[in-house]
Amino acid sequence: MPIPLYGFLEGDTILLLILADEQDTVRSLGERLQEAAAIRVARREDLQVVYRNRVLDPELTVREAGLEPLERFDVLGKKEG
Numbered sequence: 001m002p003i004p005l006y007g008f009l010e011g012d013t014i015l016l017l018i019l020a021d022e023q024d025t026v027r028s029l030g031e032r033l034q035e036a037a038a039i040r041v042a043r044r045e046d047l048q049v050v051y052r053n054r055v056l057d058p059e060l061t062v063r064e065a066g067l068e069p070l071e072r073f074d075v076l077g078k079k080e081g
Helices: 026-036
Strands: 003-009 016-020 047-051 072-077
Touching (some): 026 047, 026 072
Parallel strands (some): 003 072
Antiparallel strands (some): 003 016, 047 072
16 A cells, blocks of 8 residues: 655755655655656755654654654755764
8 A cells, every 4th residue: 555755855946755665766756856846946966865863764664753644854965974
């Protein structure tokens, strides 16, 4: 069953709804969010997914990361340092 999640891509102005599967990776969520916002935001490679104020390992699944329906995740540029 799809899990509805709200995603916000740094540089965009719109919070987007993404449907995820429990076995989708965090990396794939970030990629799908970029695709959905491509008309407004240029694609970047140096991104990280943040959920509940923590950076998620891109190889985790949605289930392993603990993402819950209708919660928000953010896709941000990696911070140097």
